Amino acid sequence: MEKLSMATAIFCAVAVAVLAAAVGGEAAVVEHTFVVHEMNQTHLCNTTKIYVVNGQLPGPTIDVTDGDTVVVHVKNHLPHGLTIHWHGVRQIMSCWSDGAGFVTECPIPPGGEHTYRFNVTGQVGTLWWHAHVTCLRATVAGALVIRPKGNKYPFPTPAKDVPIIIGEWWELDLVELDRRMHDGNFDDNPLSATINGKLGDLSNCSGVPEESFVLDVARGETYLLRIINTALFSEYYFKVAGHTLTVVGADGNYLTPYKTDMVTVAPGEAIDVLMVADAKPAHYHMVALANQPPEPDPQIPGFVSRGLVRYAGVPNNNNGMPVPTPLMPNQHNTMPSFYFHNNLTGLAHPDRHRVPMHVDERLFVTLGLGSICRNGSKTSCKRRRSNETIVVATMNNVSFHHPTKASLLESYYDGKPNKTLYTEDFPDNPPHPYNYTDRALIPPGPLEEALEPTFKSTKLRRFKYNASIEIVFQSTALLQSDSNPMHLHGYDFFVLAQGIGNFNPRTDPKKFNYHNPQLRNTVQVPRTGWAAVRFIADNPGVWYLHCHFEFHIIMGMATAFIVENGPTPETSLPPPPPEFKRCGANGLTRP
Known part of the structure; x- marks a missing residue:
């Protein structure tokens, strides 16, 4: 997660998470303050106004345990309204906190504040949160991680878990983008894909590569990658060169472990995968590539971001060797997405995994x-x-x-x-x-x-x-x-x-x-x-x-x-x- 400027430090200071033990010492109240504000960021030789929470892109990760209560105080410092939706939270008997603009609430007005309060009992895995008015979720978004009680996973406990948030970089102001779309103009496109807010070294301006997201690993350790697609426009293929990924969860629910060299994640989806750092110690590229329908569908530019998996002890020049890059599908071939999704099956949950056999x-x-x-x-x-x-x-x-x-x-x-x-x-x-x-x-x-x-x-x-x-x-x-x-x-x-x-x-x-x-x-x-x-x-x-x-x-x-x-x-x-x-x-x- 990237700190964006010293000028926003005052906003970061108010992002405090307080854990207060509840009755019995098991569940907790996890409390955050989100200050939503504008700031400038420079990419591809242009400075753009963006919208962020607490000066961070992606926004803060909410980290809780099954059974906890989440309280988020949202302070809207924007010149227009917004809501925050807790994507995938079931909101049992708490529809008022769902955060869907003009569906469950009217937006928080400029200068206004609102408190969201909800419980996450019975859910585990990766969800996320995002703005739900206009196109602001392109930058106002972050991970919501729900851990199992006692950290008891149905798979080997990972050494570390890392949100991998795939998004897009828009040079056009997002409020203006929303206005144009409402007027029937759909010719605008982002300039690049992003991984955890970084465009990656495939994007450059005047020969200067953009910064890449770097995942540092130790050989032999297992990492839980929480892959979330926050993009406005595209589904993405995701690969790490030289590594096999084991899919173990999606949308806050466990899946039967499924080994693959590529994950497909559509906008709104969250896919949990285990990656074992079992390759020869070196540097390896990770790639997120947007897929798109072929002609005669309207064609838009290809979007790709490249990050780096860096093994401990390997020098910055990768011992003088080229960094392997994964072979990606053709961006217009959407069948790998169909096969990926069709190969996933659920891991039975004793309370919830019962398919209703009758239909009303x-x-x-x-x-x-x-x-x-x-x-x-x-x-x-x-x-x-x-x-x-x-x-x-x-x-x-x-x-x-x-x-x-x-x-x-x-x-x-x-x-x-x-x-x-x-x-x-x-x-x-x-x-x-x-x-x-x-x-x-x-x-x-x-x-x-x-x-x-x-x-x-x-x-x-x-x-x-x-x-x-x-x-x-x-x-x-x-x-x-x-x-x-x-x-x-x-x-x-x-x-x-x-x-x-x-x-x-x-x-x-x-x-x-x-x-x-x-x-x-x-x-x-x-x-x-x-x-x-x-x-x-x-x-x-x-x-x-x-x-x-x-x-x-x-x-x-x-x-x-x-x-x-x-x-x-x-x-x-x-x-x-x-x-x-x-x-x-x-x-x-x-x-």
Whole structure:
């Protein structure tokens, strides 16, 4: 983690974690103060304004133990609002602290403060936190590590664990990036990938290489790499030259150990791997490479960052030998991602790893793009990426209209549903079946023209408490053929199966894994493929479901699930905590 400037030392000084033993001396209260502020940083010969927590990029790691309570005091020193989302924390009976802007709360106003308080009982592994208003999560993000009680892992205890946070370096101001995306402009791109905030020596300015992230290791020791993808735009391939990686966890849940030379991590995912330093003592490169769909999808520059694994005792010149670099897949080959995700299985958890065998509610959700008329008063306009339309993202041909002045959770909890704010009619199926993965739907057309018209609306879906929900996500080729990392707040779900092509409801359920499926909070729905998930709706509240590509969120690939209260006080959402500030108190709209 990089200290960025002496000028921010005063902010770093307030980032204090206090451990106070709870009753019985087992659980603890872990307390942090996050000061969110602007600062300048120079990369690639340009100085850019960025947004950070306590002067750090990535932000501070929250390190806790299963059963602890986390308290984070957020002080917003930005000129616009933000929230902090605790990505993957189940927030059992604490939906008020989920931190989804305009879903569970209105943003913390400029100069304002807010305290988040939640418990992490029953979760272990790597999660993360990030800003959840505008594109600020590109720099306002950090790891959230939950350790097992007594440090008892289902694998050999590592000598050290290290967050490996993959991100992007944007020269464009992130608030301006958000504004452009809302206006339908998707031509902006980052300049580089990053590993733990560093661009790596493949990027240079006037012949001066950028600094690389360096992992110092001792031969024979085992290291737990907590790989997190915080990027706005891309899924990444990750390799370390000369080393095998053993995948042991994902999204705060254990996996059956799986050996591989490459990890694939989509935006929103966190993958835990063991790396044994068993190579000849030397220097070795680690590489993070963004994958992208091939043409005719819109093409963007390739993003790559390179770090260094450095064995103890080896001189800085690597004994005069070249540093090995791993052989990476072609950036346009997305099949390694499909095979990687399909090879993962869950390690049974005695309390949570029971797949519901009955299904109360089934949803088939298509994920794609569409268009709306730029002039909102028009019902028809010229399509095929013309100047008369704005491209939007959709789920079942509905592009989510994000509230900007009120919180969905507040409206629902107060028992005064405002139909001008939302309705509860998110469709269970797309309005018209078609060949969802036909590559001819990718422009320049003309097949997509008849399918792309859509509309903006805030449509939610309501579920009874304890209902068993099955969702089949279907990626489409409509206007582009990208993958879709779908993230559900407040829940883990079982990933029963994934496939390429159109989901077949007669034959594909025969492939479902009911024995040891992955338990995840983010599922990578493959490019022109599908993924089936199942979960029990046992956590009351309003929970955001969205693609974790930032441009897809802004374009509208989202909805929210209302989960009703159970029959007892213990199964019902409690009132908002004393520190919760209602939207009227904030008086805030989107920046």
